[in-house]
Amino acid sequence: MIAKSDSKKIVQMIEEGSGFWTSSILIAANQLDIFDALSLKKTAQEVAKKINGKLRGTEILLNALTAMGYIKKVNEFYMNTPFSEKYLVKGKETYMGSALGHYYQMWKDWGNLVDIVKNGSGDIQFEKKFLETDANQTEVFIDTMYQLGQQDSVTLASKLDLKGVKRVLDVGGGPGHYSFAMIEKNPQIRATVLDLPLTLRVTKKYIKKRNMTGKVDTIEGDFTKDDYRKGYDLILLSHVLHSNSLKDCQKMINKSYRALNGGGRIVIHEFVLNDDKFTPPDAAIFSVNMLVNTKEGASYSISEITSLLKSAGFKNFRHGRVTERSGFVVGYKE
């Protein structure tokens, strides 16, 4: 007999347990270019032909997407809603669907979570799979970082004291948008993005797109192994610690300390956990993504990050939030 007081939680459990159904429908539609096909209305038969698919699967998928509100169905014709036309048609300036491509990169490994918890993450390394070998997959990943980080980059810059900052190093800067936002706040700043070669091809696309040529340059390097050079007033590590072990994070923070000018500061921006390690919930759930997709990464807490900074020699810490699940810590080199 189900207790009345439990029925709400049972509904939640069933919804969470089957959450991958709707997730897979949306991800598959993006992979199959369904939204590109439905800029003009089409029958299921016409969509199947366009995407090189079978009629049965195409029709079932189209009806589910209609039920989920991403497309409309009138008589036998399907077409995009205004939302999907704006955000899910590839190649449009307003396209926000790269994240769906990125989730497709990860979801097969998520299916192995039981084995990963039992046996460890083995050799699953997102970086090795894509970032060092596959330019197209790297572009999907870095486009996702750009699309998801547009607002956060502006919020972070608005919360930082950038007075007197001239030289910035953006370690694992990806598309470079956090540097762009700092430059927009303080036009004196010149920034360097240190990242892997395939990523930097995409960085250069965004430097051009955002008119940052001459203000942002790039250096190829591995952030755990290579030297960061010297002469920076601010070093940013945004969303890079979580894919690494605490030992490698310490290495990166030590390198940053050496590369900074006296009086310079390090800024760590991350999905930060509270000391209980389960709040905020998004940061705890993101940590499972790191368990699945990296060898030794995880979400870290503000106190773990601050203690790495202390060990490197940083002082005068300040921290704050950027979103519900992300926050920053600033430390100074005296």
Ligand SMILES: C[S@@+](CC[C@H](N)C(=O)[O-])C[C@H]1O[C@@H](n2cnc3c(N)ncnc32)[C@H](O)[C@@H]1O
């Ligand atoms: C999650 S993204 C963060 C991008 C950006 N900093 C942001 O906050 O949106 C991680 C970045 O680290 C880079 N990266 C991963 N492994 C690296 C390595 N070993 N050396 C240098 N960069 C690396 C990736 O190419 C990517 O740009």
